[in-house]
Amino acid sequence: MRTERHRARRLRHAGDQPAELRDALADRFVERRARRHRETRDEILLAAREVLLERGATDLSLREIARRAGFSPGALYKYFDSKDDMVKALADRAMGALLEALAAVPTELAPDERAVEIGLAYLEFARHNPEDVAVVTMHESVAVGPHSSEHEQLEDTVLSVFRDLFSMPQPEDAEFMTYGAWALAQGLATLEQRQRPATAARLRKQQRRLLWAFVNGLKGETPPPETRPAPQVEAQAGGDS
Numbered sequence: 001m002r003t004e005r006h007r008a009r010r011l012r013h014a015g016d017q018p019a020e021l022r023d024a025l026a027d028r029f030v031e032r033r034a035r036r037h038r039e040t041r042d043e044i045l046l047a048a049r050e051v052l053l054e055r056g057a058t059d060l061s062l063r064e065i066a067r068r069a070g071f072s073p074g075a076l077y078k079y080f081d082s083k084d085d086m087v088k089a090l091a092d093r094a095m096g097a098l099l100e101a102l103a104a105v106p107t108e109l110a111p112d113e114r115a116v117e118i119g120l121a122y123l124e125f126a127r128h129n130p131e132d133v134a135v136v137t138m139h140e141s142v143a144v145g146p147h148s149s150e151h152e153q154l155e156d157t158v159l160s161v162f163r164d165l166f167s168m169p170q171p172e173d174a175e176f177m178t179y180g181a182w183a184l185a186q187g188l189a190t191l192e193q194r195q196r197p198a199t200a201a202r203l204r205k206q207q208r209r210l211l212w213a214f215v216n217g218l219k220g221e222t223p224p225p226e227t228r229p230a231p232q233v234e235a236q237a238g239g240d241s
Helices: 004-017 018-054 062-069 073-080 084-105 113-128 131-141 149-166 171-193 197-204 207-218
Strands: none
Touching: 018 062, 018 084, 018 131, 062 073, 084 113, 084 131, 084 149, 113 131, 113 149, 113 171, 113 207, 131 171, 149 171, 149 207, 171 197, 171 207
């Protein structure tokens, strides 16, 4: 605070300086304040990430976050509107990193190949960044307001693959396929993380084959269960007459 007041006094007493110098001092002051704000926000997010991974989104404690970051609980509201706002900020960062990983998949691949490679890229990301995947999953389990641009880009990246693969006119069809792909990839990532290294390495060799089987299985004409006719159950002999 003393340093900030000193800088403010320097600006006030710069009235006899040339306009260019006054503008430069003002810009430097604003830039330093913005940098301090970003750095402090990053410190709070680091503490929030630790607490989030330890306790989960529902038990996220602002008091504990403030304690670990070295602030009072009330001071956190200078940087975040709410606890959900913190979770959203953490998830946005994780999804931004995941988007960079998925962007490495060549766009010129055939749709079915691209679908498989995106799945493998996600598994590779989850292998090296399990905390980020956990944050994204927790973010999905709580209501945090409108989706961010990172969230929308991530959804569109995967949805577009299935739209191209099946030329689907109905958005809900692509969403259905995306949900299945997400469930499979997340399940494979979780299973790998919970195995011994030797077992995980053996499972990893099967991931491409499983993703291919999933993508090619979607090309079949078998209707989903809710559109099939209900089976006819015959009455058992010897019943009440």
